[in-house]
Amino acid sequence: xxxxxxxxxxxxxxxxxxxxxxxxxxxxxxxxxCHSTVDNAGHAANPRIPLxxxxxxxxxxxxxLNPGAxxxxxxxxxxxxxxxxxxxxxPGKFDPRFNIDGKDEPAPLIPPxxxxxxxxSTIYTGDGSELAYWNRYVGVTQMGGQGVFADxxxxxxxxxxxxxxxxDQRGDGADCVADIVLAAGSAAGGPEGTTITxxxxxxxxxxxxxxxxNYLPALQAYQLxxxxxxxEVLENDPGMQDFADAHYLPxxxxxxxxxxxxxxxxxxxxxxxxxxGAEFTDANDTLHDAGASAxxxxxxxxxxxxxxxxxxxxxxxWTHPPYFHDGSADTLEDAVSRYNDKLQLELTxxxxxxIAEYLKSL
Numbered sequence: 001x002x003x004x005x006x007x008x009x010x011x012x013x014x015x016x017x018x019x020x021x022x023x024x025x026x027x028x029x030x031x032x033x034c035h036s037t038v039d040n041a042g043h044a045a046n047p048r049i050p051l052x053x054x055x056x057x058x059x060x061x062x063x064x065l066n067p068g069a070x071x072x073x074x075x076x077x078x079x080x081x082x083x084x085x086x087x088x089x090x091p092g093k094f095d096p097r098f099n100i101d102g103k104d105e106p107a108p109l110i111p112p113x114x115x116x117x118x119x120x121s122t123i124y125t126g127d128g129s130e131l132a133y134w135n136r137y138v139g140v141t142q143m144g145g146q147g148v149f150a151d152x153x154x155x156x157x158x159x160x161x162x163x164x165x166x167x168d169q170r171g172d173g174a175d176c177v178a179d180i181v182l183a184a185g186s187a188a189g190g191p192e193g194t195t196i197t198x199x200x201x202x203x204x205x206x207x208x209x210x211x212x213x214n215y216l217p218a219l220q221a222y223q224l225x226x227x228x229x230x231x232e233v234l235e236n237d238p239g240m241q242d243f244a245d246a247h248y249l250p251x252x253x254x255x256x257x258x259x260x261x262x263x264x265x266x267x268x269x270x271x272x273x274x275x276x277g278a279e280f281t282d283a284n285d286t287l288h289d290a291g292a293s294a295x296x297x298x299x300x301x302x303x304x305x306x307x308x309x310x311x312x313x314x315x316x317x318w319t320h321p322p323y324f325h326d327g328s329a330d331t332l333e334d335a336v337s338r339y340n341d342k343l344q345l346e347l348t349x350x351x352x353x354x355i356a357e358y359l360k361s362l
Contacts, residue, residue, distance in 0.1 A: 039057060
């Protein structure tokens with residue numbers, strides 16, 4: 001399946017050996033491992049086909065994936081004390097700070113990567129002003145890419161004695177001077193089959209090569225092109241309907257209740273004071289103090305570069321329960337109730353349900 005490029009998020013080089021058997025010579029992961037999944041088109045067509053075989057859903061948070069359990073299987077980790085920490089994360093969660101600060105704290109949810117066009121602060125804590133910041137961070141510090149990540153705001157206790165992070169993982173250039181061939185509909189520009197040549201001059205004067213930077217513009221362009229899906233994607237699509245059922249996603253919006261919820265959202269509850277504009281976030285202008293979150297793990301923000309929270313965009317909330325960075329609100333109604341208590345909004349149970357119904361419709 002890896003040879004056929006049929007495993008989302010996995011890339012490998014497969015060759016035929018002298019023993020007439022296929023051999024996996026090289027393997028790596030892509031962003032899609034965590035930020036893409038598939039519908040259940042196969043199972044919908046034939047119930048004997050297992051779940052998880054279908055069409056790609058790029059940008060969706062992969063809440064079935066258990067990265068911690070996978071990492072814990074590594075021979076480099078399996079016999080260490082960290083194996084138990086990795087195994088504690090659970091499905092749909094990944095702690096991108098653990099190998100920087102070594103803190104055994106609850107892992108945050110894997111977020112979706114859609115509907116982010118015109119949103120400049122693009123992670124829970126708004127550390128960078130564009131997706132490329134986080135792509136570089138993850139590419140270098142989490143995926144082992146041959147490149148450089150530095151941020152004077154972020155301490156690096158494990159590798160730099162608590163001084164600001166400055167990880168230089170450049171390689172010799174032999175493996176990273178490769179061309180990118182665009183697929184149909186690519187947001188990176190050019191028709192299908194167009195080749196983007198990664199220049200050999202990414203090799204710097206010291207002979208080391210930055211194998212990350214050249215890929216960031218095209219990657220960001222594609223990510224920003226992914227629109228947030230509405231509930232209409234379920235219509236007349238058995239694979240998506242099967243996926244929604246398997247993941248307990250809503251499939252229906254009470255339009256009358258949603259209209260009442262919209263009025264409350266902008267009125268009594270004043271959600272729109274932060275969840276503002278077409279993207280439902282003020283993140284382009286404002287980050288919020290650590291105490292602003294209604295999550296049960298507000299301390300996570302202190303492990304970030306910004307030490308602040310970004311107001312999360314609200315489009316397609318229906319696709320990725322539970323809510324808050326720590327997943328501490330099982331439903332949208334739970335999330336609204338949490339802010340009702342924190343901000344003393346005095347919403348009635350019926351009003352809370354109406355706002356949740358409106359959020360489902362976004």
